[in-house]
């Protein structure tokens with residue numbers, strides 16, 4: 001009996017993928033299905049995008065694809081340079097064929113929370129210039145409603161002098177708590193690639209009305225951008241524990 005149980009658990013364990021494997025299968029599938037020769041490609045930010053850039057580089061080398069890559073952050077720029085891909089910019093390529101990016105949470109309507117890495121503003125600008133935004137993630141990011149799984153809050157990028165009034169206004173208007181994102185060891189606030197601060201909106205109420213709430217938040221003076229991506233994503237790929245990829 002014990003031997004049988006041990007063999008079953010070994011078999012079960014060997015079919016389970018790590019989160020890194022789940023990110024990788026999702027990223028590879030998205031790049032294979034959505035990137036074609038002569039494309040201008042938006043490169044998102046975060047740990048899952050690392051695999052997407054790895055796959056882009058493999059395909060450029062093997063298939064001799066001619067691609068221009070537009071970064072969404074300092075990290076994305078570094079990845080593009082490291083893999084010897086062609087680095088582009090929006091000034092020269094204001095229209096992209098596709099943008100491939102990660103997300104912190106994806107609900108059943110493909111509404112996203114992004115900005116866990118603080119790159120939401122450039123990510124939203126680049127995605128808004130792309131014909132298609134394709135999301136890559138592991139299975140832990142796939143939820144029914146925003147806030148079901150991701151507990152770090154909705155990031156809101158703000159002009160530094162306005163962070164206290166914006167915090168007070170949003171808490172009064174919609175409830176929850178806005179917390180200034182601090183750097184490691186709380187040495188000071190996180191400063192984005194654009195020189196701004198980030199407020200993480202935690203314990204917000206569940207709602208289906210993100211469009212309206214997002215529009216109201218964006219009207220508050222000092223708000224630069226929110227990490228709510230509504231009606232932007234075309235498709236999401238979620239790497240699963242068994243190594244398969246779920247498409248939504």
Ligand code: 5RP
Nearest residue numbers: 046047048102115116117119
């Ligand atoms: C950065 C982002 C990232 O795409 C998001 O945080 C997901 O990152 P990861 O792939 O590391 O989970 O929005 O601002």
